Amino acid sequence: MSEISPPDFDLAIIGSGGGAFAAAIKATNLGKRVVMIERGTVGGTCVNTGCIPSKSLLAAADARHVALDSNRFPGINTSADPVDMQVLIGGKGDLIETMRADKYVDLIGEYGWELRHGDAAFVGTPTDPLLEVTDADGTVETVRAAHYLVATGSSPWVPSIDGLQEVDYLTSTTAMELDEVPESLLVLGGGYVALEQAQLFARLGSKVTMVVRSRLASSEEPEASRALMSVFADEGIRVLRETTVSTVRTDAATGEVVALVSGIGGREGIRASKLLVATGRRPVTEGLNLAAVGVTTGEEGEVAVSAMLASSNSRIWAAGDVTGHPEFVYVAASHGSLVVDNAFNDAAREVDYRHLPRVTFTTPNLAAVGMTDKQARDAGILCECRVLPLEYVPRALVNRDTRGFIKIVADTHTGLIVGVTAVAQNAGEIAAAAGYIVSAGMTVTQVANLWSPYLTMAEGIKIACQSFNTDVAKLSCCAS
Incomplete structure (x- = not known):
């Protein structure tokens, strides 16, 4: 029996996004030899095609909307x-290049790990896994590491719809490269990507229609869906709930996309200049040959991992979207750090999403921490809830925008706050504060008696907690 050769690296990372960089930085700080393998552009989804470009365009669209509103x-x-889309997209590209250089590429040299460009695939055996890296010229090299991290992210998922493959449809990636604002846009989906993109293009000047299988933001509180429906109606966005698409085609005469939809409103043909498919994302594992080295994957291709992010092969780990876990860049970054701790320090750390903040960057934002009302009841918690309309939050009154609410879910017996949801301007900041409150195990009474700065949206958390025992309609505007 031949001996296994010593590893060339302590850690080989496939991918170069947030999770990959967090792992590489932590591992090199521990003195480990690290190699990162990337087949495309360094930086992953967030900086190149996700968070940074989408939020920069949303901010621009919001600026235009503020003027109109x-x-x-x-x-x-x-x-x-009207929007000069070419200039707007060019500015977005400049921002991405700067952030990619400052926050990703330049760091590789500063920390000193190796970067290799090419397609990576596992070879060898479960007991001796190796990576084959094939570069653009077809040259193949073999990498042997003590540990491997799969951090290949996710990509837009496109459902099977009759005629869709013959239509020049957009995804959340290609939509952000358009050189002109579509006159009209049909959006398939009701999740966070669909919500953000629908409002983005509506505010840039498109006539937007959304086709949603259930309701907007279906995993969040129903009050959030209703609030966003109202906001979108105000902004001219048509939302068809509980509706599906049966066929799509391109009208040869006009170049428009024509979709046949069926739902609670009956059957209808919808025409639009462009079709955006925003029906979710799927992990990127195709071509990695994971089965050859004993790594189990799930139904959607995700790497099946334990709570410590170990795969079914003890030397192979996974981080970020490729695990099928919540698709936030801060989750990926936390994963990367956790993997290094577990692989090299035997820390036995486990991921814990109980206090994970989640934000959709519509305006107003949809943000939440902890459990929804339904999730609490499903977990066997006898809960009591309060929904505070924004008309009781002084900051919203000053802004002259009271669209939205703050909802508190609390344990009836203990008063412990187990969930907070808000639709409000800067609700992401509310979620940050709520995250600290929920993780600290605070009660409704404690928060109701906390100091809170007047004329902030976060003050709404305190007022919502006061509403459990007080008629807030009878409070002075700055009463504590």
Whole structure:
């Protein structure tokens, strides 16, 4: 029996996104030899095609909308010219290049790990896994490491719809490269990507229709769906709930996409200049040859991992979207750090999503921490809830925008806050504060008696907690 050769590296990482970089930084700080393998552009989804580009365009669209919506303030009346999409996309590209260099590429040299460009695939055996890396010229090299991290992320998923493959449809990636604003846009999906993209293009000037299988933000509180439906209606976005698409085609005469939909409103043909498919994402594991080295994958291709992010092969780990876990870059980064601790320090750390904040960057934001009302009841918690309309939050009154709410889910017996959801301006900041509250195990009474700065949205958490025992309609605007 031949001996296994010593490893060339302590850690070989496939991918170069947030999880990959967090792992590489932590491992090199521990003095480990690290190699990172990337087949495309360094930086992964977040900086290249996800968080940074989408949020920069959302901020631009919001600026235009503020100008068009300024008449809600007495004495203010502004307007906005049509969008120069080529210039807007160019500016987005400049921002991405700067952040990719500053936050990703330049760090590789500063920390000193190796970067190799090429397609990686596992070879060898479960007891002696290796990576074959094939570069653009077809040159193949073998990498042997003590541990491997799969951090290949996810990509847009496209459902099977009759005629879709013959249509020049958009995904969340290609939509952000358009050189002009579509006159009309049909969006398939009701999750966070669909919500953000629908509002983005509506605010840039498109006439937007959404086709949603169930309801908007179906995994969150039903109040959130209703609030966003109202916001979108105000902004001219048509939402068809409980509706599916049976066929799509391109009208040869006009170039428009024509979709046949069926739902609670009956059957209808919808025409649009462009079709955006935003029906979710799937882990990227194709071509990695994981089965050859004993790594189990799930129904959607995700790497099956334990709570410590170990795969079924003890030397192979996974982090980020490829695990099928919550698709946030801060989750991926936390995963990368956790993997290194577990692989090299025997830390036995486990992921814990109980206090994970989740934010959809519509305006107003949808943000939540902890359990929804239904999740609490399903977990056997006898809960009591309060939904505070924003008309009771002074900051919202000053903003002259009371669309939304703050909802508190609390254990009836203990008063312990187990979930907070908000639809409000800067609700992401509310979620940050709520995350600390829920993770600290605070009660409704404790939060109701905390100091809270006046004329902040986060003050709404305190007022919502006061509503458990007080008629907040009878409070002075700054009463504690």
